[in-house]
Amino acid sequence: MTSSATVGHRRPATGPWLFYGPRGARPDTRASRQGTSAHGALPQAVLFDRDGTLVADVPYNGDPARVTPMPGAPEAVAALRSLGIPVGVVSNQSGVARGVLTHRQVESVRQRVDAIFGPFAVWAVCPHGPRDGCGCRKPAPGLVLAACDRLGASPEHTVVIGDIGSDIAAARAAGARGVLVPTRATRPAEITAADETAADLIDAVRLVLGRSPGGRR
Template sequence: MRKAVFLDKDGTLVHDVPYNVDPQRIRLCEGVPEALARLKAEGYLLVMISNQAGVARGYFEEQALEGVKETLQRALQPYKAGLDAFYYCPHHPEGIVPVYTQACACRKPQPGMLLQAAKDLGIDLAASWMIGDILHDVEAGNKAGCRTILIDNGNETEWVMNPDREPTHVVKAFKEVVSCILQEAKQTAK
């Protein structure tokens, strides 16, 4: 079994531009490439887990997400920090595109994308992490059996708490993620 770091996209890896699929507007957040390179060097798979309700809402076609994936891979490649997999949920119960307008098990805070990635890639969820900027990310990771890190960068506005929404760690910036993960890995190895 392999270990992974599951990564939210908008507001976590890239600056949050709502419903953006324009490669010209995709910008990595500060410290992300270096942190991902370090995690990859430590043997973690890097797996994108992203809600993409813009598909269900009719803002863009599902195939536009392929360009997003390619843009991220190009940006991360010089750091040897490319994503190992890219999972997204195109659904939303209030969508306007009938095939995508539904409640589903993959849309965060549900753990469906993480569970599917674990099955597809042979990932040990208990040895893995979910990183995100809102409590829906934390909840999905906790429900899947991962440890979780909330990047408290101001994007979480509701702060509705319950046991599923309690992160393992809270940090202010992505660059702090690596030390949390590696410190816990060291303690677990003892």
């Protein structure tokens, strides 16, 4: 099995695009339900924003060659997988609605990210623009809820990690836990409004697992 293989995807007219892992099977979340951290049960799933969180933010990127992982991101994802915690991606891609990205380009970039990190269990992608009135574009909860449904995880036992306020607002709207990892694109007001922050993705994962000295609770 190659990490870039797509074994299932669907493109609803009004909902998110979903891409998922080998054989289209639902990952087994029993390991994360049974495990514990310093603060209790491990999350049933962890969902990452793509641009600015997992990989460097290249506006409307449709070129796999321009995909660069953020510092510590592969290690952070690997740490969660080592504990049996399913990981997924929730990403706004309004470039599709704006006519500057195609489904093929979104898929090509997804394949490149999966090649770098290993295949994510689910991708939930919003192809709509800010004025389309969909329920999936962050800060709406649709991407988080769709990913949780695919993974068989309850939102209240799911963590969303992102770099801007809409990531955290989507988590909050879905009933999930949100952890903000600020970058230069993060506004000061978004940092102030976040319930939990982390210096980088490694620190975010430690916070999720109850092991981080940083962040706010």
